[in-house]
Amino acid sequence: MIDNIIFDLGNVLLHYKPKEVLLRFTQDAHLIDSFVKDINGSNTWLELDRGTITINEARDYFVSFYPEKKELILQYFAHWIEGLTPIQENIDILKELHEKGYKTYILSNFMQEPYDILKNKHDFFSLVDGKVISYEVHSLKPEKEIYQALLSRYNIVPEASVFIDDHQNVLDAAKKFGINTILYHPEVDLREELRKLNVSI
Secondary structure (H helix, E strand, O other): OOOEEEEOOEOOOEEEOHHHHHOOOOOOHHHHHHHHHHHHOOHHHHHHHHOOOOHHHHHHHHHHHOHHHHHHHHHHHHHHHHHEEEOHHHHHHHHHHHHOOOEEEEEEOOOHHHHHHHHHHOHHHHHOOEEEEHHHHOOOOOOHHHHHHHHHHOOOOHHHEEEEEOOHHHHHHHHOOOOEEEEOOOOOOHHHHHHHOOOOO
C-alpha cells in the first residue's frame, strides 16, 4: 500500500522553461539553444544545485567565460526564476493527497536562493510533510546519497512510496531502493498513474 507520495519540483510541480525566459531578450533561436546548453547544461549549473557555489559566483564565472554573451547572461540571471510557474493541476493533486492523509514530500535538485524565494511565494510548499533539496545535502539526483537522505530523515518505507519525476535515470536510481515510480510529462494523466498504484485520488 502506498502511504508516501514524493514529488520533484521542476516540470512536476513547477514549469521550468528557460528558453521562454530567454525569448524576452532575444529572438535568435540558435543563440538561445547554445545558451541553454552552455549555461543550464554546464557543470557549473550543477554545482549551483549541489550548493557548492552561489548564484553570484556562477553568474560572474559565466560572464568571464562567455564575455560575448554578457548582457544575455545578466538578464537571464536577473529573471530566470520568473520562468518557474506552478503546474496547477499537479498542485491540486498534491493538495488532495495531503487532505486525504497521504504523507507528501519533495525531492529535487535545486539551488538555495531560488528555492527560498519560491518557498515563500507559493502556498503549496506548506502542504508537504518533508523535503530534501540537493543544495542542503550537497548531492544530486540520481546520486544515491540524496535518496538515502530522504528515506532516513523521515523514516520512509521505500515500498510504501511513489516518486514522481520527469527524468527516467532519476527514477531508475529510486527503483534501486525499492521506491515505486511515475515518469511524468505533460501528456501523462497523473491521477490515472497514481490510481494504478491504488492511490486514492
